[in-house]
Amino acid sequence: MNLQQRIVLLNRLGEYILEGSDNWQTAKEKASLQNAWFTPEFIDLATRNIAEAFLQKDKLMAWARQYNLPGETPAPKNVGIIMAGNIPLVGFHDFLCVFITGHRQTIKPSSKDDILIKHLVQQLYEWDETTRQLVTFSEMLKGCDAYIATGSNNSARYFDYYFSKYPHIIRRNRTSVALLTGQETPGELDKLADDVYQYFGLGCRNVTKLYVPENYDFVPLINAFKKYDYLGDMHKYRNNYDYMLAVLILNKQYYMSNQSILLAESKELFSPISQLNYEFYKNASEVEASLAGNADVQCIVGKNHLAFGQAQQPALTDYADGVDVMKFLREL
Template sequence: MLLWGYKPTINMSKFIPQQYINAFSALGQQLNHPEGELRSLIQSEHLYNPWFTQQSVLDAVMAIGAMLSEENLAQWLSRYPEAGANPSKKVGLILAGNIPLVGFHDVLCVLISGHEALIKTSAQDTRLIKYVLQLLTEIEPDFAGKYQFVERLAGFEAVIATGSNNTSRYFEFYFGKVPHIIRKNRNSVALLTGNETTAQLHQLGNDIFEYFGLGCRNVSKMMVPEGYDFVPFFESIESYNEISNHHKYHNNYDYNKSIYLVNKDKHLDNGFLLVKEDTGLTSPLAVLHYETYTDLADAEQKLQAQTDNIQCVVTIANVNLNNQVVGFGQSQHPAVWDYADGVDTMRFLAAL
């Protein structure tokens, strides 16, 4: 089946970057224009996972489609001239399932670096990744022999596993003897100066609410200057109020609100988001933590102390941080060269 004018030319016994780029960019074009079975999958995924609404799945599919442009892929792969120099290895992948297709980037890295992927999906997200890889093999049939879905990892020579702080201890025990990347819980933070425009604060709403805040790149906490006025923030995000129509999100909102009221915990409430002062990075669903700072140097110091627990920082401020810094509305739209936890997956794979 020839799609989008792409002609299969890959010789899988030899690593030829441009041919890999052609195949994945053709996949990106399909994801950017979902039709037929893909469109049906986008519309029906909520029946299998209530958090995977049509809009959430479409957002994820389109974000990956944008990531897979030929220009982006060529620029990305040019950084790794050593990729494909070593014999192909079997790389076990344990994928998360908190947001749609969250494990796609790991699969992409393994395949485009010439390795074979042994994929253990999350029970929360099995259909999407399987169908996207089916599309890839329709574009380039030789990819069919480069990945397999498994119930239990075996015969792997390296592992990339994404989980929680609890599961990471088990991952370290089981996979510690082979080359590995093991990811734990992370959260993202917005650093506000008080000079943000209405448009920027509205875009921040996307960083907070996209995928219902379930992703590690979603903002779960704000750093704000002492005396910060929250009124402009609440006014700017009011248009996101339809999120409360989602029953599971609203149940979490109601539950956390009742806890705060019973415990007499001080908090702000706009009817669909609870904002509570708390130094913790991880906030409950439908809750946004905030912490104050005296000046940007103080904010930097507080953020640097949490470097290993932060995925990215959303801000317009000129700050020097070890974590990735992105603009408002961009936290859930990483480029193909933006790596989870700041660990260069391609460099890891090229060295196997």
């Protein structure tokens, strides 16, 4: 299968997602039943972003030209991919990178998110049987030429050990932050709510901490966040909210809330589900310097950084952990 054929197939996959056939609707319903964090709303959000940002023919062709991908891949390697399952189809970009470069891949999907990726690959099988030679699934990854593995900091240590002899990309826990000036418009705060709440804050691109100037007025922010108050009706999220609220009260720690999220002052970048950490600053440049090169930070949202509302809308070249997967694959 040459590059042009692969691009045509991927573009067709994007059209399939957006068309919303009965088979696709059924697959999304099964995924939502399998994992309660995968609400229909957030499955639709993730898959629509993939179709519109990743699977457009012109974008795929420009991406391929950027890396001088050849029409034919003369010596394809077999790349093992261990996918995470924190948000719907979080491992799709790795699949896409390997597929468009013409390498073979063996995927170990997360047990929390295996329905959607298998369904989409099955569509590729049906449209072109050659795809079966390029994409397979397995619960054990052995004998691959290279590996891409995403997991927690703990699992990453095992990945480093097991895959040390092979070319590899190992990803660990990451999160995102927002640097506020206090001059944000209501519209910007509304979009910041998306960066915080979408996918219940489970993604590495979710904002889990705010840096705010001294004497910051939280009222406009809390009011803007009320657009997601309905998430408080989701029992798994509510359980986390009630638990974290109890912890804050028992520890006699000051907090603010709008009934769907808890704001607590903390130095920590990572925050539990339903909680958003914040920290006051005097000098924004010092904050930026402290975040520069921080291995735990995926995105910085704010003026002169990633635009509000864009954290969960990565482009093809927004690589997780800042590691250029296409360059890695081209050099195999």
